[in-house]
Amino acid sequence: MSLKQYxxxxxxxxxxxWGTWALVLFSINPFEAGIMGFVLFYxxxxxxxxxxxxxxxxxxxxxxxxxxxxxLRQVTTAFRQACFFTILVVGSLFLQSRQLLAWWxxxxxxxxxxxxxxxxxxxxGRKS
Numbered sequence: 001m002s003l004k005q006y007x008x009x010x011x012x013x014x015x016x017x018w019g020t021w022a023l024v025l026f027s028i029n030p031f032e033a034g035i036m037g038f039v040l041f042y043x044x045x046x047x048x049x050x051x052x053x054x055x056x057x058x059x060x061x062x063x064x065x066x067x068x069x070x071x072l073r074q075v076t077t078a079f080r081q082a083c084f085f086t087i088l089v090v091g092s093l094f095l096q097s098r099q100l101l102a103w104w105x106x107x108x109x110x111x112x113x114x115x116x117x118x119x120x121x122x123x124x125g126r127k128s
Contacts, residue, residue, distance in 0.1 A: 014051025
């Protein structure tokens with residue numbers, strides 16, 4: 001898959017994710033939907049966020065920071081970090097919906113995601 005195809009598919013996937021999220025947001029009554037409504041809400045939000053954040057992360061790395069690495073590494077890093085940030089945002093929203101969100105929960109979540117990122121970076125630096 002070429003870079004252009006990846007960007008187009010990711011943009012289409014993001015638009016579909018955000019469109020589905022808007023549909024869920026405006027058409028599902030959270031008091032009547034049960035657990036499936038909440039699963040759809042958080043899943044479609046996550047899909048939309050991952051798509052937009054990975055595209056933005058890739059654009060920032062490639063054109064604004066002008067990092068001279070292999071494009072595949074840039075795409076992989078941007079996607080991984082978009083997934084981690086999405087976990088942070090969606091996890092925070094979920095905790096807030098359950099009235100469990102506190103500053104120390106966010107710090108723990110950031111710490112865990114940072115450890116995962118450091119682990120991914122250490123694996124990426126190895127020459128196989």
